[in-house]
Amino acid sequence: MDVVRAVYEIETALPLEKTVATIAGEQSTGTFVAVRGETERLTALHAAAVESIVDLPPSGRPPLPGSSGDWADARRARVTIAFPLHNFGASLPNLLAAVAGNLFDLREVGALRLVDLDLPPAFAAAYPGPAFGVLGTRKLVDRGTGPLIGTIIKPSIGLSAAQLAALVAEIAEAGIDFIKDDELQGSAPYLPLAERVRAVMSVLKPYADRTGRMPMYAFNITDDISRLGANHDLVAEAGGSCVMVCVNTVGLAGVQYLRERSELPIHGHRAMFGAFSRWPQLGIGFGAFQKLARLAGVDHLHTNGIANKFYESDDEVLASIEAVRRPFLGGYHILPVLSSGQSAGLAHATYAATGTDDLLVLAGGGVHGHPGGSAAGVRSMQEAWAAAVEGESLESRAAKVPELAAAIEKFGQR
Known part of the structure; x- marks a missing residue:
């Protein structure tokens, strides 16, 4: 039985x-x-x-x-x-x-x-699970090895379509791999999803035509289940390469409904996870949650990052990353997504602790809060992670890269 x-x-x-x-x-x-x-x-x-x-x-x-x-x-x-x-x-x-x-x-x-x-x-x-996972995402981003460096649109609320397009243009030109909407950005009256998609793709498509490579942009299509399909189609028809949903707000059945219809990778945000997990006397731990999300069909899943701004300890975060990377039912390989208070000064400690570069590393404030601007923030993350993977010390690389030195001075290092 x-x-x-x-x-x-x-x-x-x-x-x-x-x-x-x-x-x-x-x-x-x-x-x-x-x-x-x-x-x-x-x-x-x-x-x-x-x-x-x-x-x-x-x-x-x-x-x-x-x-x-x-x-x-x-x-x-x-x-x-x-x-x-x-x-x-x-x-x-x-x-x-x-x-x-x-x-x-x-x-x-x-x-x-x-x-x-x-x-x-x-x-x-x-449940077929993720359609793209690690390898499919790498292929779409055209990044065969190394961590994928990404950011979150900040400010998360309030940018106009023109401001959003200008920001995306800046960080695309910096060579970023991945950009995502914030979990707070659904289809708000001040900037509906359709308008946001037009603004972003008006920048990314010409960039891709010119360079042959387009950063993956995860549009937050979180909505009532009846609208998920149409939201996905809106992104796909505009030439987008990723959609994002908040797993806990649309529910596992909502994620699975989207997976059945999706032609694009599904970026799984874990917003509300703390409501189920923060009090250790009650709830559902990440080890169980991530298996359910993988079954439902996400290709990427937020695990938090070390030295984060939330409640989880480094040990808990590292256990979450390891859990997501562990094969499940013979496969279901997805990308762990590191976020929350991440910056260039954490690259070496994170790489040493995880032992892998199959990571999607997101820095919001760590990119957009850089003294030199968002493009400089992107370069600081790229250089820090390149140094970590190549075995060069953070100090040595920072001596050669002013953007990295400025990031360390601003955000510190582990």
């Missing part, structure tokens, strides 16, 4: 084994009381099974509101529960209902976090 194995970190003040059994029952055949029709045969075929309980040290954190028992008696464990696939089938929305549904509401748990998923081959048959 095919099963989905869900791995949780749980903490409870009630008897641990009984609490884990309650979770398995709540998410499969059981309820709070025995009911007519709950036969041994039905339970054998459909009940979720507790496969392992491994004790962990207590977290020392307070319990979730409304949890039962005396927290002084709490036990913590890593738990694996197997869910029969025939309960819900190879369906991402229904998978989530099973492994991450009502269990977070149970009074029995003072902490509960879904940290990993082991999925059977049926999901690979149902």
Whole structure:
């Protein structure tokens, strides 16, 4: 029998084994009381099974509101529960209902976090995953090796079409690989998607005609599901080479809907991820989230970057990057996207820690906040990463590249 194995970190003040059994029952055949029709045969075929309980040290954190028992008696464990696939089938929305549904509401748990998923081959048959991934993205960008250097449009809100076009022209001329809309830029009344696409492509297409190479621009097409197809088509028909969606706001089903129709790489932004993951006593960890996003069809996925402006530690970020790069169901290779507070002075530390150049490195303020302007910011990132990959010290390269020296002075280095 095919099963989905869900791995949780749980903490409870009630008897641990009984609490884990309650979770398995709540998410499969059981309820709070025995009911007519709950036969041994039905339970054998459909009940979720507790496969392992491994004790962990207590977290020392307070319990979730409304949890039962005396927290002084709490036990913590890593738990694996197997869910029969025939309960819900190879369906991402229904998978989530099973492994991450009502269990977070149970009074029995003072902490509960879904940290990993082991999925059977049926999901690979149902979901083709990324259409472009690492190699397809490199081909479109015409960058066979080395990290892809990119930026985010800043200011994220308020630029006119003319201002946007001028900024894109500047950073394209600097040789940037990738540009993306901010997650806040959808199709706002002040600059609708169609107008934004016209402005950007009026610059990028002549640049490509002249140079033979066009930076990839990820247009944020996040919207109601009914409009995702039309938004994608708008970008594709204008000659664009990438679309972006906020995975958590359109949902996994929205990403999969887009994947079925998309002719372009899908840049997956993880906006709202902190709402599911920041409090360690509750939610869904990145290890589980990234597998779901890859199945749904993203080609790139934000992992955060070291020394970031958000809450995650460097160790957590590096674990996320490694998780995205690890093969899943035999493939589903996508580009990890490093962002949040990135600048040239982080290149060497990041490269040393990740050990790979299969990265899309985005610097927003680290490019546009450069004292010499956005083009100088692009060159500082390019030179820093080239030095890191080539084994030249940051100091040595900065002595030869004024833009890099200015970036280090402005933003610092790790």
